[in-house]
Amino acid sequence: MTRCDLWLRDATLVTMNDGMQVVDTGDILIDDGTIVAVGDVHPEQVEAKQQLHLDGHVIIPGFVQCHIHLCQTLLRNFADDMVLIDWLRRRVWPYEAALTPETLHTSARIGLAELVLSGTTALLDMGTVEHTDAIGEAVKDAGIRAHIGKCMMDGAEHAPGPLSEDTDESIRESLRLHDRWDGAADGRIRYAFAPRFAISCTSTLLRGVAEAAADLRCPIHTHSSETEFENQFTHDRYGMSNVAFLEDVGITGDRSVFAHGVHLNDGDCRILADSHTTVCHCPSSNLKLASGIANIPRLDDAGVPLALGADGAPCNNNLDAFIEMRMAALIHKPHHGPEAMPAQRVLKLATIDGARALGIDDQTGSIEVGKAADLVVLSLNDDPGCGPAGDVISRIVYTAQKHNVRHVFASGRQLVDDGQLVGVDLPRLMAKGRQAHSQVLEAMQQYVA
Ligand SMILES: [Zn+2]
Numbered sequence: 001m002t003r004c005d006l007w008l009r010d011a012t013l014v015t016m017n018d019g020m021q022v023v024d025t026g027d028i029l030i031d032d033g034t035i036v037a038v039g040d041v042h043p044e045q046v047e048a049k050q051q052l053h054l055d056g057h058v059i060i061p062g063f064v065q066c067h068i069h070l071c072q073t074l075l076r077n078f079a080d081d082m083v084l085i086d087w088l089r090r091r092v093w094p095y096e097a098a099l100t101p102e103t104l105h106t107s108a109r110i111g112l113a114e115l116v117l118s119g120t121t122a123l124l125d126m127g128t129v130e131h132t133d134a135i136g137e138a139v140k141d142a143g144i145r146a147h148i149g150k151c152m153m154d155g156a157e158h159a160p161g162p163l164s165e166d167t168d169e170s171i172r173e174s175l176r177l178h179d180r181w182d183g184a185a186d187g188r189i190r191y192a193f194a195p196r197f198a199i200s201c202t203s204t205l206l207r208g209v210a211e212a213a214a215d216l217r218c219p220i221h222t223h224s225s226e227t228e229f230e231n232q233f234t235h236d237r238y239g240m241s242n243v244a245f246l247e248d249v250g251i252t253g254d255r256s257v258f259a260h261g262v263h264l265n266d267g268d269c270r271i272l273a274d275s276h277t278t279v280c281h282c283p284s285s286n287l288k289l290a291s292g293i294a295n296i297p298r299l300d301d302a303g304v305p306l307a308l309g310a311d312g313a314p315c316n317n318n319l320d321a322f323i324e325m326r327m328a329a330l331i332h333k334p335h336h337g338p339e340a341m342p343a344q345r346v347l348k349l350a351t352i353d354g355a356r357a358l359g360i361d362d363q364t365g366s367i368e369v370g371k372a373a374d375l376v377v378l379s380l381n382d383d384p385g386c387g388p389a390g391d392v393i394s395r396i397v398y399t400a401q402k403h404n405v406r407h408v409f410a411s412g413r414q415l416v417d418d419g420q421l422v423g424v425d426l427p428r429l430m431a432k433g434r435q436a437h438s439q440v441l442e443a444m445q446q447y448v449a
Pocket of ligand 1 (some may be wrong): 126311312
């Protein structure tokens with residue numbers, strides 16, 4: 001007899017395991033937050049405290065997004081149609097400088113609500129310079145898995161006062177946050193060092209980050225090669241490309257995640273492949289800021305580890321993994337042919353590959369015995385836009401949307417029940433968000449260049 005907390009019955013299981021196994025009709029047993037059986041179970045031998053009959057539903061692993069800015073959610077739909085450097089200097093940096101612990105907490109909560117409702121159960125966040133504890137608190141309450149990290153900026157020209165840090169102080173504060181948050185909330189929260197990008201960080205800071213991260217075996221999260229300007233900057237200052245510079249200061253490596261990777265030469269690709277540095281593809285953000293289209297098929301062929309991320313609300317303007325998957329599947333085809341980035345490859349990017357990039361693939365990213373029950377139940381059969389039938393992975397990547405998310409579990413805890421967030425008063429949160437938005441918009445005027 002198997003005794004367990006939760007029994008998910010008779011669903012199609014898209015496991016994302018090594019064999020990419022899809023079980024047409026199967027069950028999942030969950031006990032103490034962990035998956036204890038997948039596939040065929042003998043009903044007479046199961047005793048579950050709770051069971052859900054999911055006939056006609058599809059279960060996938062929760063999405064893992066490797067580049068998110070929870071701090072920027074209040075700036076959604078207020079920084080459109082601008083080039084990156086103006087977008088940063090005139091909108092994002094003044095906004096981030098004006099955040100308080102309270103408004104930052106509200107921003108993170110709204111971002112997390114959107115992420116959870118659209119099936120994301122793990123993420124890598126780049127915070128802002130100050131008040132990072134507020135992001136930790138919001139993640140702790142949201143119930144999902146996250147690597148959080150204070151944004152580090154000790155060398156940015158034109159950055160407003162609150163975002164300009166002393167080098168040693170930036171590292172000290174990161175170490176304090178690591179002590180407080182790494183392993184918090186039963187291990188759901190981990191710490192990642194997050195120097196913003198080469199333009200805003202001195203080489204002394206980056207070398208310090210490389211050293212501290214190696215000591216603590218911690219991931220490093222940065223932006224790289226999003227625009228040609230970053231290459232220009234490192235060429236002028238250090239005589240090398242952006243990626244070559246990051247390699248030189250020790251930031252590349254198998255625990256490093258570089259967001260974007262749009263402007264890379266052959267040498268950069270070799271560095272990324274040889275060092276096993278992950279490139280996080282952010283297709284919507286790269287299109288909206290007109291940064292370009294990252295050559296993801298070429299990086300994939302070269303053996304560069306890849307992941308997927310929505311980036312922040314002001315540059316996307318969604319944090320929805322379904323939109324990023326569809327984008328990642330479509331935008332490479334005109335250049336590389338219709339065979340490029342098939343649905344199965346894209347779904348891996350959004351699940352197990354993301355988990356691997358964060359070093360948590362032993363815990364999440366696929367539906368396997370022993371892993372945490374980070375699961376998303378999709379309802380596709382009642383949606384004319386997802387049917388009537390067809391290949392299940394094609395349905396998920398090309399047609400499904402966030403409204404198809406019926407239930408979400410993270411470490412076995414139900415966060416979404418029948419399309420509704422559990423334990424969150426959403427109208428109240430959104431009202432609080434509107435108030436915080438007005439407050440930050442007024443306060444940021446003092447920092448607008
Ligand atoms: Zn970003």
